[in-house]
Amino acid sequence: MLEENVRPNDFTVVSALSACAKIGAVEAGLRIHKYIKDNRFRLNAAIGTALVDMYAKCGNIESASQVFSETKESRAGRLNEALKFIEEMPINPDLVIWGTLFCACRAHKNVEIAEFAVTKLLELEPKHPGSYVFLSNAYAADKGVGKGPGWSHVEVDGQVHRFVAGDNAHHKDANEIHQKLEEIMSGARKQGYMPGTEWVLHNIEEEEKEDALGSHSEKLALAFALIQTSPKTAPIRIVKNLRICGDCHSLMKYASIMSQREIIVRDIKRFHHFKDGTCSCGDYW
Template sequence: MELFHTMPGRDVASWNSLINGFLAAGLLDKAKAAFDQMPEKSIKPDEVVFLALLTACTHAGQVDLGLNIFDSMRLDYQIDPSMKHYSLIVDLLGRAGRLNEALKFIEEMPINPDLVIWGTLFCACRAHKNVEIAEFAVTKLLELEPKHPGSYVFLSNAYAAVGRWEDAERVRSSMQDKGVGKGPGWSHVEVDGQVHRFVAGDNAHHKDANEIHQKLEEIMSGARKQGYMPGTEWVLHNIEEEEKEDALGSHSEKLALAFALIQTSPKTAPIRIVKNLRICGDCHSLMKYASIMSQREIIVRDIKRFHHFKDGTCSCGDYW
């Protein structure tokens, strides 16, 4: 913001950057305030500004505000929505559990929905455990991209989330039979100018592996004493609860956190972790407890947004 206000001139791209910055940090009020200032500065919003605002509404659960902004874009500014705008409205409705409305919105779109639209609907179905609409969405996904690995993984996870283990295994077997592969999740953390990479369950840091796992167990043990309960529903395999807890403990962002706490001095600069997937609910919960116990700010940049963990809370308000 300091840089923005010292610029000799600010065009629509400058405002877009400012609003997107607020968005990534979960600051919807500031993003909306910046948007409201644009007409005062004779800056006409473009489609990119509306993408930012709709994304912010999606991440904040502001459904009515998001729908109003979508209507304003079309009616007040005569901007035709792109596939990305439509996808965000599906996400907005889906995250709020309004799945039938989201499906109706897709069916009434003036353009044919793409892979992202159906994938967005599917993710919402998984979160709200609506297998019926999930199966329909996957059918559409596979029509568009028969070998898209996410379609198979999503459907398998949806079945697992409601305990339909045989169906989940059937989908995974079909995935293997068709030679469809899935890339691993990873997390990066920088310590002393060097970037360290972790994947789920790995022991790449052989000399530090035992110490990392001991530190992680220390973190989890301390968190349990403060009320943390491992979210075993995030391990979508038909295994015993104790084994599920072990699987949760090997997530890449947890390993990166433990390593950073070992390698850096207490109460120093924030720990910054970058992850290539969306952070799971269990890791999100543990990070909040870890921020209290370590008295450190922990920042996780997942595929969607920044999560700033400090004093037991997250900037996303637990809605992401």
């Protein structure tokens, strides 16, 4: 287009950036970003989102974060507008669109729209396990569909250790691990942490919910790593096979302050980099 003296518009730029993101062409993306700056394009929501998407998918998280902070319009939480937009689309929304709305509703605790999104997900894919898990939490209803047990890996001194929810596999360390975890949770409570018991199925008592949260695999992995490594050393890196729950996400932020350690959790969706009480996801995950 430039060779033919045709000036690209916002739609052209977004399409080109999306193509760069899909194939990981970061150098081409950088040239497009430079063109945007040199020609004083407005960093609106569409271009900003496309740039963030391109940089993130090409592995340049710092640049993605910088663009995000510079974007003038960043629409988070406007769920009614999102639903209206989806319903007025000229094409039928697919699983990705309804799933995105569902995750946003869960983050913002909008049960009403989340329930509607779940019904649409189930219409498209009746055996979608994540949808049933949400309905189970919302209504304590057993639909007969479950998900695999959560596990977390953490590497210490070149050896990978595996934990599952409620794990006592590390027999000689089990008591010390649970004591360390209680120490972390107690210290976090003093700084304002409240166990997010809404992340546990609603058919058990409140006290039992807190116990259940305390046995999540990523918490056990964290406690083990803090016991086995020296203070203020290299970041703790945890890999989890499921999405980190809101309660564990909250506790990790407090733990990063108390331990003065960087904690990196890679779950099934994304990386979470906890440092000085904040997470790289900005609590939108």
